[in-house]
Amino acid sequence: xxxxxxxxxxxxxxxxxxxxxxxxxxxxxxxxxxxxxxLLALAASSFASxxxxxxxxxxxxxxxxxxxxxADSIVELYRIVGIIGVVVLLxxxxxxxxxxxxxxxxxxxxxxAPSEGGNKQIVWTGFATAFVVVLAVITFVELPSIxxxxxxxxxxxxxxxxxxxxLVDVPNPPDGKKLQINVSGRQFxxxxxxxxxLDSPFVYTEMVVPSDTVIVLQLQSTDVIHSWWIPALGGKxxxxxxxxxYAWFKAPxxxxxxxxxxxxQCAEFCGNQHAAMTASVRVVTPAxxxxxxxxxxxxxxxANKSSVLLxxxxxxxxxxxxxxxxxx
Amino acid sequence: MSATAEPTTAxxxxxxxxxxxxxxxxxxxxxxxxxxxxxKQVGVLxxxxxxxxxxxxxxxxxxxxxxxxVANNSLITPDAYNQLFTMHGTTMLFLFLAPVITGLASYxxxxxxxxxxxxxxxxxxxxxxxxxxxxxxxxATLFFTPxxxxxxxxxxxxxxxxxxxxxxxxxxxxxxxxxVASILSAITMIATIITMRAPGLEWNRLPVFCWTIVAHALxxxxxxxxxxxxxxxxxxxxxxxxAFFDATAGGSPLLWQQLFWFYGQPQLYVLLLxxxxxxxxxxxxxxxxxxxxxxxxxxxxxxxxxxxxxTWGAHLFTVPGSSVVNSIFMIGSLLIAVPIAVLxxxxxxxxxxxxxxxxxxxxxxxxxxxxFVGGAIAGLLLAIFPVAWQLDDSYFQVxxxxxxxxxxxxxxVLAALHYWFPKISGRMLNENIAKAAFGLVxxxxxxxxxxxxxxxxxxxxxxIYEYGTATGWQTENMISTIGxxxxxxxxxxxxxxxxxxxxxxxxxxxxxxxxxTLEWFSPSPPPANNFDVIPAVxxxxxxxxxxxxxASSSNSQG
Numbered sequence: 017x018x019x020x021x022x023x024x025x026x027x028x029x030x031x032x033x034x035x036x037x038x039x040x041x042x043x044x045x046x047x048x049x050x051x052x053x054x055l056l057a058l059a060a061s062s063f064a065s066x067x068x069x070x071x072x073x074x075x076x077x078x079x080x081x082x083x084x085x086x087a088d089s090i091v092e093l094y095r096i097v098g099i100i101g102v103v104v105l106l107x108x109x110x111x112x113x114x115x116x117x118x119x120x121x122x123x124x125x126x127x128x129a130p131s132e133g134g135n136k137q138i139v140w141t142g143f144a145t146a147f148v149v150v151l152a153v154i155t156f157v158e159l160p161s162i163x164x165x166x167x168x169x170x171x172x173x174x175x176x177x178x179x180x181x182x183l184v185d186v187p188n189p190p191d192g193k194k195l196q197i198n199v200s201g202r203q204f205x206x207x208x209x210x211x212x213x214l215d216s217p218f219v220y221t222e223m224v225v226p227s228d229t230v231i232v233l234q235l236q237s238t239d240v241i242h243s244w245w246i247p248a249l250g251g252k253x254x255x256x257x258x259x260x261x262y263a264w265f266k267a268p269x270x271x272x273x274x275x276x277x278x279x280x281q282c283a284e285f286c287g288n289q290h291a292a293m294t295a296s297v298r299v300v301t302p303a304x305x306x307x308x309x310x311x312x313x314x315x316x317x318x319a320n321k322s323s324v325l326l327x328x329x330x331x332x333x334x335x336x337x338x339x340x341x342x343x344x
Numbered sequence: 345m346s347a348t349a350e351p352t353t354a355x356x357x358x359x360x361x362x363x364x365x366x367x368x369x370x371x372x373x374x375x376x377x378x379x380x381x382x383x384k385q386v387g388v389l390x391x392x393x394x395x396x397x398x399x400x401x402x403x404x405x406x407x408x409x410x411x412x413x414v415a416n417n418s419l420i421t422p423d424a425y426n427q428l429f430t431m432h433g434t435t436m437l438f439l440f441l442a443p444v445i446t447g448l449a450s451y452x453x454x455x456x457x458x459x460x461x462x463x464x465x466x467x468x469x470x471x472x473x474x475x476x477x478x479x480x481x482x483x484a485t486l487f488f489t490p491x492x493x494x495x496x497x498x499x500x501x502x503x504x505x506x507x508x509x510x511x512x513x514x515x516x517x518x519x520x521x522x523x524v525a526s527i528l529s530a531i532t533m534i535a536t537i538i539t540m541r542a543p544g545l546e547w548n549r550l551p552v553f554c555w556t557i558v559a560h561a562l563x564x565x566x567x568x569x570x571x572x573x574x575x576x577x578x579x580x581x582x583x584x585x586x587a588f589f590d591a592t593a594g595g596s597p598l599l600w601q602q603l604f605w606f607y608g609q610p611q612l613y614v615l616l617l618x619x620x621x622x623x624x625x626x627x628x629x630x631x632x633x634x635x636x637x638x639x640x641x642x643x644x645x646x647x648x649x650x651x652x653x654x655t656w657g658a659h660l661f662t663v664p665g666s667s668v669v670n671s672i673f674m675i676g677s678l679l680i681a682v683p684i685a686v687l688x689x690x691x692x693x694x695x696x697x698x699x700x701x702x703x704x705x706x707x708x709x710x711x712x713x714x715x716f717v718g719g720a721i722a723g724l725l726l727a728i729f730p731v732a733w734q735l736d737d738s739y740f741q742v743x744x745x746x747x748x749x750x751x752x753x754x755x756x757v758l759a760a761l762h763y764w765f766p767k768i769s770g771r772m773l774n775e776n777i778a779k780a781a782f783g784l785v786x787x788x789x790x791x792x793x794x795x796x797x798x799x800x801x802x803x804x805x806x807x808i809y810e811y812g813t814a815t816g817w818q819t820e821n822m823i824s825t826i827g828x829x830x831x832x833x834x835x836x837x838x839x840x841x842x843x844x845x846x847x848x849x850x851x852x853x854x855x856x857x858x859x860x861t862l863e864w865f866s867p868s869p870p871p872a873n874n875f876d877v878i879p880a881v882x883x884x885x886x887x888x889x890x891x892x893x894x895a896s897s898s899n900s901q902g
Contacts, residue, residue, distance in 0.1 A: 054783070055702070061787045075820070076801035079734040087734075094731050101721040108688060108717045112710055115695040116702065129633040130693050137640040137686065144685035148678045155674065155728050162730045163667055184664040203506075240501040241597060243662060243737060247803040251733020254662045256598060257500060258591025261664040283737045283805040284662075285494050287501060288422050291808035 055116050083248035083278050083299075084265035089161040090251060096154055100147075162250075165189040165264045168230040169302070187232055187264040194230040194264075197223065201235070201242030201255040203286055204293040210309060217313045222277075223297045224312075226305035227269045235261040243284035246297055252283045267299040275300035381465035382872060383450050386472050388768065390447025391761075393472075394440050397479055399839070401435035404428045406832055409792075413825035415813045425809035426492035427511070431482070433495030434515065437611070438522045439479045441753050445618045446471070446529045448760055449557045451768065453533055455863035456551045458542025458881065460874045463535035471528040478521030481514050491515040494807065496608070497578070499589035499600050504582040513582065516575045523572040526614075530561035542862065544881035551861045551884070552635065555642045556621030559649040563610040563617075566653060571607030574600060598663055605656035613652040615749065616716075617645055619756030620687060623709050626763050627691055628885070629857050630706035631698035637690035638884055644683035644690075651680045661729040662736050670729040677727035684720055688713065703857070704778035708759035711786050715751025719744055722797065740800025743793045751789065758785075758838065765842065766856045770868040771849030777841045784834035791827030795820040860885035 078094055081087040167189050188194070198209040209218040225231050235244050237255040245252035249265040270276040275298045282293035300308065331338040380386060408428050411420040420428070450472075454462055462468050485491065489509035493502035502512050537554055577588040578600065587593035589600045620641075628635040635641065657673030691713060700706060722744040726732045735741055766772050799820050804811065811817050855864040864887050866874055882889050 054779070058783050058786065061783075075795070075798040077798070079731075079801050080803060090730050090734050093728065094725065094734070097725055097728060097731065101724055105718060105721050108692070109714055111692050111696065112714050115692075115698065115700060116707075116710060118697065118699060129636065129698065130696065132637060136693075137637055137690075140640075140686050140689045141682060144682040147685070148681055151678055151724065151728065152675055155730065156671075159667065159730060162733075185666045240506055241498055243805075245737075245803075245805065247734065251730065252662050252736065253733070254664070256591075256663055258596060259598065259664045280803060281805060281808070285426075285498075285501070285807040287506060288426065290426075291422065291810050 055113075059113055080247035083246070083267050083276075083297075084250050085166060086162045086250040086265065087248055089158050093155060093158040093162075097151060100151070104147075163187060165194065165230040165232070165266055167191045168193060168266050169228045184260065184262065186262050187230075189230045194232045195226065196232045196234060197225070198234045198236065199223075199244055199255065201237040201244070201282070201286070201293075202239050204282070204289040206242075206244075206282075206293070206295050210312075217309060217316055219312060221295065223295070224275070224305060224308050225267065225297060225299055226302040227267050227299045229302065230264060230266050233263040233265075235263060240286050241284050242282050242286050242293065244280075244295070245283040246278050246280035246295060248278045249280075249297060254284055265297075267297070270299050270301065274298075275304065381469045383454050383462040383465065383468060384768075384870060384874075386469050387447045387449075387451025389472050390443050390450060390475070391768075393476060393479065394444035394447060395839070397435050397439035398444070399835075400483070401432050401440055402832060402835060404432040404435065406828055408432065409825040409828040411809060412811075412821050414822065415811055415815070415818050417810055420809065422809045423492060426494075426807070427490040429807055430491050430494050430515070434482060434491070434518065436749075437495060437615075438518060439475075439482070441615050441749065441757070442522070442526060442611075443475050444757050445560070445615060446475075446526065448622075448757075448764070449533055449560075449618065450529065452764065452863060453536055453554055453557055454540065455767075455866060455870060455874055456554055456861045457537060457540060457545055458862045458865075458875060458878045459536060459540035460878075461540075462532050463539055464532045467528050468532045471525045471532070474521050474528070475525035478518040478525065481521060482518040485511045485514045488514075496604060497575075497600075498604075499578060499581065499597050500591070502578060503590065513579065516579045516582075519575045520572055523568050523575075526564050527568055530564040533557050533561045534565075542878050542881050545886075548639070549881055549884045549886075551621075552624035552638065552641055552645075553618065553621035553861075556617040556624075556645055559645050560614050560617050563614050563649050563652065567607040567610040567614075570603055574603035574607075577603075598660075601660055601663065602656070605659040606653075607656075608659065609656040610649070610652040612748070613648055615753050616756075617649065619712065619753055619760075620645060622756050622760040622763070623691060623712060625861065626705050626709040626759055627694045629763075629859050630701045630703060630709075631695050632701075632858070633694060633698055634885065634888075635690075636693035637686075640686055641690050644686045647683035648680055648687075651676060651683070655680065658727055658729075658732075661732045667729075674727055674729050678724065681720065681724060681727075688717060702779075703762075704773065704775060704782055705759050705763035705857070707779060707782045708755055708762055711782065712752055712755035712759055715747055715755060715786075715789065719747030719751055722747060735800060737806055738800035739796045739804045739806060742806045743796035743800060746793050746796075750793075755786075761842070763857070764863075765845070766849075766852030767863055767866075767868045767870070769846050769849070770852055771845050771847075772852050772856060773841055773845045773849060777837060777844075781834050781837035781841060784837065785831060788827050788830030788834055792824050792831055793827075795823045795827075799824075855887065858887075858891075860887050862886055865890065 078091050078098070079087070081091040163185060165187050195210075198212065200207045200209065205220055206223075207218055207220050208223045209216050211217070233244065233253075235253055235255040236259075237257045239257065241257070242255045243252045244255060244261075244263055246265075249267065250263065253261045253263040255261060267276070267278070277296050277298050279294065279296045281295060282290060286293060327336065327339075330336045377385060377389065380389075407420065408425065411417050411425055450462065450468055454460065482491075489511040491497070491502075491507070491509075491511035491514060493507050493512060493515075497512070497515060500506055502515075537550070537558055541550070577586065580586040581588055581590060581595075587595040589595050589597050591597055624635055624641055655673055655676040657669065658677040661670055661673075695710075722740075726735055726741060726744060735744075762773060762778060799817055802815075802817065802820075804815070804817050811821075852868045854867050856868075857864070862875075862879070862881070863870070865879060879886060879890060
């Protein structure tokens with residue numbers, strides 16, 4: 017036997033002039049005045065929850081800036097878009113609240129529905145498109161100051177030639193003078209290498225850079241994906257194994273003798289101690305930087321020497337295998 | 345309703361068909377739940393299971409908020425914290441929001457189009473059991489090692505070297521099982537809507553919710569197989585020596601991100617479009633008006649769906665790339681704002697100046713629009729790639745996507761559950777509890793998530809299990825934790841109201857709200873065959889026509 021459950025159109029359809037017997041009256045509405053009070057209370061408490069935190073303590077309303085021109089430009093762009101957005105938001109929320117406060121009466125008893133005639137939809141679409149075009153244009157106006165470094169002072173460290181990477185933008189100031197630092201992420205620490213030779217000086221966690229100099233960071237990773245992010249020095253950029261990413265900043269002259277420190281931490285989840293993968297940048301004067309870099313070179317050389325000594329001592333004592341390459 | 349008195353001259357109605365209603369397979373009710381191919385029972389199974397997972401995912405969120413409440417907290421170990429946020433994200437997206445929408449579609453679409461079943465009832469039932477198997481696979485890891493690479497499972501972190509535990513494999517199988525479940529359900533829904541509409545229910549009369557399910561199903565069919573393929577590639581990378589995502593052997597970790605977000609970006613709209621449909625169903629009913637701009641709304645829905653397929657790069661602004669590529673994806677993402685603005689303006693036109701009935705479904709619908717608009721505007725900032733360089737992967741982004749997915753998605757789902765609860769259970773909810781719970785949920789949502797925007801702007805990255813006192817993030821985190829527990833209480837109140845009302849609620853009758861679509865023509869809860877009589881449809885709001893016809897015929901009879 018055919019089951020009607022799977023024969024949807026089998027029975028004749030008809031035009032109804034009365035409802036089936038199981039049909040009954042609707043539920044009656046509740047009193048309107050109490051509802052209005054409750055709604056106002058709801059709106060007020062929502063509003064309070066927006067601003068109470070602001071009273072309780074400092075609340076950030078824009079990304080950090082002040083360490084680099086690109087960070088400043090990003091904040092500028094953020095403010096323009098944010099202000100436009102907040103205006104739109106207030107208009108929409110106001111319209112929603114107004115509709116709620118009208119509520120409580122019999123349905124359909126208020127003003128007739130607006131007419132669908134005219135070209136409302138076209139006007140609305142046009143308006144929204146114009147809004148989007150404005151946002152895009154503002155972005156493209158700000159973009160060069162975010163992606164392209166300005167000229168810095170002569171860095172005191174010779175600039176390196178950059179390789180062209182096909183699909184990756186490499187930041188380059190107009191005069192080409194920059195200090196390139198290789199930033200290598202690994203679980204759960206950053207290593208900064210000043211140069212691309214095997215014996216180039218390096219340091220972990222705290223990067224030291226000269227002020228007023230265009231610093232270009234070459235971001236790489238030796239294990240999982242990490243993300244370089246010092247908020248006041250501009251945006252975040254991922255260090256992905258197998259690829260090279262770039263970031264740049266140009267910090268102002270330090271206000272203290274020991275240098276200004278900008279902090280941040282890894283922004284791409286990288287495992288167990290992701291929260292502990294912090295980074296900081298100490299900005300010192302170019303003269304201080306030269307001294308620091310020379311000292312760092314020396315410290316590394318001394319440490320290497322002592323480790324070679326220790327290694328040969330242990331090898332002589334037979335505690336570790338002798339890995340010294342045979343002399344030519 | 346005087347017409348329900350004994351008719352004398354009214355046109356003849358056919359006899360109510362009772363003999364042809366299919367006999368249940370078994371006399372044991374509980375066995376029937378396992379064997380059912382009825383779209384309503386499958387829908388209820390989907391919705392109830394999803395709500396159970398919702399409370400599991402919510403508990404995980406509260407544990408995370410507990411850990412982040414104060415600086416340098418040692419309540420939860422880093423490993424456990426990473427497992428918690430992985431389980432939370434995975435649960436909420438794959439085991440709550442997606443299936444609860446699938447369940448609503450399974451329950452409602454045939455009723456709304458005047459059909460007596462779905463096109464492929466067994467496929468539809470299989471979809472549910474695959475989804476449940478996926479959920480059990482994930483939660484079985486609680487007894488072993490849960491996955492801990494985040495719900496996005498980026499390799500190399502999710503690879504065998506850095507995630508050796510089989511929790512990550514469980515995540516992959518969950519993804520495959522729930523993904524196949526979604527595809528089966530999507531195929532069923534599209535076939536049902538194309539082939540089984542009531543007489544006269546032409547495409548330009550299809551309820552907006554059904555339109556959104558068409559768009560939702562198309563997105564699933566186009567985008568989800570790509571990500572399922574990617575997760576199989578991840579599985580072979582982990583166990584069978586391939587190197588699709590392994591940079592040390594010539595693969596690329598970025599390939600995963602491209603494939604995953606090709607699915608992930610449309611997936612957001614897979615979740616949101618049906619919610620837009622729910623809003624478009626609820627607003628006209630509670631304002632007693634026609635939906636403003638039916639055609640414009642449907643066009644906008646499909647414009648959003650199409651644009652979502654070409655904007656996945658908006659999730660890749662911080663990876664090595666060029667401003668040219670980023671600009672293209674930025675413009676695409678910004679363009680999505682156009683159809684969304686048209687949608688919102690049409691909704692505002694539907695309710696503006698109307699005298700509305702402030703019942704709980706309407707409140708949730710308005711709350712949904714209010715929060716979603718906030719999230720969408722914050723989303724503009726994340727679509728502009730230089731600004732995203734500061735905001736991506738920070739708590740700003742956390743707040744923004746919760747604003748969209750919880751404020752838009754979950755509030756929309758709650759609106760739907762409050763609206764259709766009388767249809768599904770046959771009982772009314774307690775409106776006073778429902779409204780009180782709405783107030784609590786809405787305000788506590790704002791308390792929880794607004795301060796997170798500030799945390800992100802202040803440099804707090806997502807997915808960190810602790811922070812130091814020098815960061816200055818303590819106050820906001822404490823506020824957010826308090827808000828999250830209030831939110832938990834609010835949601836428990838919602839659940840208690842549902843549970844109580846299933847048995848203790850007032851009888852709803854077939855059409856408690858004065859609905860516009862055909863599901864309100866059927867009794868509550870609907871019988872196995874949905875409709876003894878399928879009415880002919882003359883407009884997009886057939887129940888309004890039926891009520892008008894009844895009123896005029898009873899007037900003419902005096």
